[in-house]
């Protein structure tokens with residue numbers, strides 16, 4: 001499935017923060033022995049549940065255990081979202097509906113491994129009517 005926030009990427013207006021460098025640094029530190037699995041494979045049970053039931057499949061293997069392809073979960077945050085604030089999205093349609101109804105909110109894309117509980121925030125995007133077009 002196409003990632004929901006993909007079309008929003010535009011580094012010129014800083015409406016997106018990509019955490020790829022920090023992610024790579026964390027993985028390197030683990031490989032060097034500076035971090036243990038317990039330090040980095042600490043997904044909260046709620047996050048694991050959301051990844052299992054709502055997450056998109058990715059083609060990327062887990063960087064820590066290499067056992068499982070990673071799941072990707074999207075969370076939305078914004079006080080204007082009311083009941084949806086802090087929720088994991090269930091579908092691309094849900095994001096599209098929120099985007100049409102609200103001026104601005106944040107969408108967080110998190111990768112999760114169901115095997116070893118590795119989890120990492122990949123990207124934060126600001127979305128909504130203020131960011132259309």
Ligand SMILES: [Zn+2]
Nearest residue numbers: 062065113116
């Ligand atoms: Zn893993």
